[in-house]
Amino acid sequence: MAPRVVVVDYGMGNLTSVRHALEYLGAKVEPTDDPRRLGGARLAILPGVGSFRAAMHNLHERRFVDALRDFVGDPSRRLLGICLGMQLLCASSTEDAPTEGLGLLDVPVTRFPEDPSGRLKVPHVGFAAVRPGLGSALLPEAHGPADFYFVHSFRVDPDGCPGVVGRARHGRDFVAMVEQGNVAGTQFHPEKSQSSGLRLLARWLTDAA
Amino acid sequence: MKRIIFTLLYGDGAFHLSRNFRLQRIGDADWLERNYDFSRVGFAIDELVVLDVSRGVRSPEDFAATLIRTTRSCFAPVAAGGGVRSVDDARRLLRSGADKVVVNTATAEDPGLVADLARAFGAQCVVASVDAVRTEAGPVAVVDRGGREVGPLRAHLERIGSLPVGELLLTAVDRDGTGQGLDLGLLNEVPASVRCPVILSGGIGYSSHIHEGLTDPRVDAVATANLLNFVGDGLERARSETRDHGSHVAHFDADEARRLAGAAAATAGA
Numbered sequence: 001m002a003p004r005v006v007v008v009d010y011g012m013g014n015l016t017s018v019r020h021a022l023e024y025l026g027a028k029v030e031p032t033d034d035p036r037r038l039g040g041a042r043l044a045i046l047p048g049v050g051s052f053r054a055a056m057h058n059l060h061e062r063r064f065v066d067a068l069r070d071f072v073g074d075p076s077r078r079l080l081g082i083c084l085g086m087q088l089l090c091a092s093s094t095e096d097a098p099t100e101g102l103g104l105l106d107v108p109v110t111r112f113p114e115d116p117s118g119r120l121k122v123p124h125v126g127f128a129a130v131r132p133g134l135g136s137a138l139l140p141e142a143h144g145p146a147d148f149y150f151v152h153s154f155r156v157d158p159d160g161c162p163g164v165v166g167r168a169r170h171g172r173d174f175v176a177m178v179e180q181g182n183v184a185g186t187q188f189h190p191e192k193s194q195s196s197g198l199r200l201l202a203r204w205l206t207d208a209a
Numbered sequence: 210m211k212r213i214i215f216t217l218l219y220g221d222g223a224f225h226l227s228r229n230f231r232l233q234r235i236g237d238a239d240w241l242e243r244n245y246d247f248s249r250v251g252f253a254i255d256e257l258v259v260l261d262v263s264r265g266v267r268s269p270e271d272f273a274a275t276l277i278r279t280t281r282s283c284f285a286p287v288a289a290g291g292g293v294r295s296v297d298d299a300r301r302l303l304r305s306g307a308d309k310v311v312v313n314t315a316t317a318e319d320p321g322l323v324a325d326l327a328r329a330f331g332a333q334c335v336v337a338s339v340d341a342v343r344t345e346a347g348p349v350a351v352v353d354r355g356g357r358e359v360g361p362l363r364a365h366l367e368r369i370g371s372l373p374v375g376e377l378l379l380t381a382v383d384r385d386g387t388g389q390g391l392d393l394g395l396l397n398e399v400p401a402s403v404r405c406p407v408i409l410s411g412g413i414g415y416s417s418h419i420h421e422g423l424t425d426p427r428v429d430a431v432a433t434a435n436l437l438n439f440v441g442d443g444l445e446r447a448r449s450e451t452r453d454h455g456s457h458v459a460h461f462d463a464d465e466a467r468r469l470a471g472a473a474a475a476t477a478g479a
Binding site: 001002003014016017020021022024025026027123125126127128146147149151189191192193194195196197198199201202205206 | 282
């Protein structure tokens with residue numbers, strides 16, 4: 001039977017490519033802007049492109065904040081945040097102005113530091129190698145580094161972040177993927193990362209089956 | 210990492226091959242899949258560019274529908290453009306599977322639009338496309354699919370350098386579709402003010418052209434629209450040759466991507 005995935009639609013960025021990737025893998029995808037739909041779901045994805053502050057505003061306005069917190073309270077359910085979606089899982093971000101996040105991961109999101117030489121470009125855009133650690137089933141260490149697609153100006157510092165399962169480098173290391181219990185987040189876009197991303201999403205879907 | 214990009218030219222209901230910007234109609238999306246096994250090509254690229262090159266009246270709805278369809282089984286970043294004249298035009302493409310918007314004529318004639326796009330979606334979302342033609346007086350920039358000259362290439366690129374764009378897609382019209390190799394000499398016209406990544410296009414016929422291009426430190430990515438020369442596993446082989454020649458490109462496994470079709474449903478049902 002096809003795994004069913006609710007994709008949270010809160011008006012930030014397009015859900016098309018996430019949807020296409022999940023459907024390609026055989027999942028049944030339900031995009032929704034109704035938080036009640038999370039109630040009957042076991043798998044949910046929080047996608048997102050854009051500003052953290054605007055995104056949190058929309059999540060509050062559409063009453064997704066408590067719904068997502070309730071959702072992950074049940075350990076048999078699994079939530080995956082992608083790109084901005086991963087950042088929203090965190091405690092806060094300094095984007096635009098300090099803003100509180102969903103707080104499902106107790107770490108702050110901050111901007112890449114300025115590089116006085118100008119060589120380090122922000123936003124960080126393109127494919128980059130992600131080095132697995134901690135032996136996650138989603139990003140197995142045995143497979144070695146894999147290349148994933150990133151577009152972001154803000155990131156989570158791996159120092160003091162529990163559950164870092166993948167690191168990438170842009171000047172310094174940053175958190176490419178984090179996993180704490182049933183909550184996972186990828187700073188990269190698995191739906192835009194060819195076989196590397198499809199493999200990860202397939203594992204996330206079947207792990208949860 | 211360096212990138213290998215594939216470009217699809219769509220217009221008036223069909224995909225096209227192009228030679229020196231003259232178009233030859235080849236077929237629709239089904240035809241592309243049947244004859245070129247396009248999904249396989251799509252699993253071996255760093256990025257897909259889809260351009261609306263319609264000569265008659267453009268149908269933005271038709272192009273958006275084609276974009277959705279073409280990108281349904283492409284799991285790489287997508288840039289789309291052709292006929293983008295407003296922020297709404299760009300938004301339509303971004304809602305139809307594109308991650309970035311390609312602008313060409315606007316860079317010469319409506320720089321305000323480029324600024325508006327960068328404000329709305331971020332400069333990393335805007336790709337400036339510049340088409341270059343060599344003349345006796347030196348290379349010039351042309352717009353409207355080669356229809357109109359807008360001045361010396363260098364002067365036009367200086368203008369690009371002052372615009373908020375994330376990338377420059379530089380195409381040699383003289384080499385387009387010829388398979389004679391990239392025109393690396395055009396890079397001499399790129400001023401220091403252009404600090405964004407440069408994609409060089411026009412003339413790729415063989416995988417050797419791809420790695421020659423990527424070996425040049427001024428080149429961040431190369432793009433080809435040459436369907437005929439890279440049917441099947443042509444681009445996969447080009448990727449591994451590029452790596453053998455010392456350029457760093459992402460590693461993808463096209464066979465694995467194919468095997469994963471329906472994998473989650475199959476496992477969950479077992």
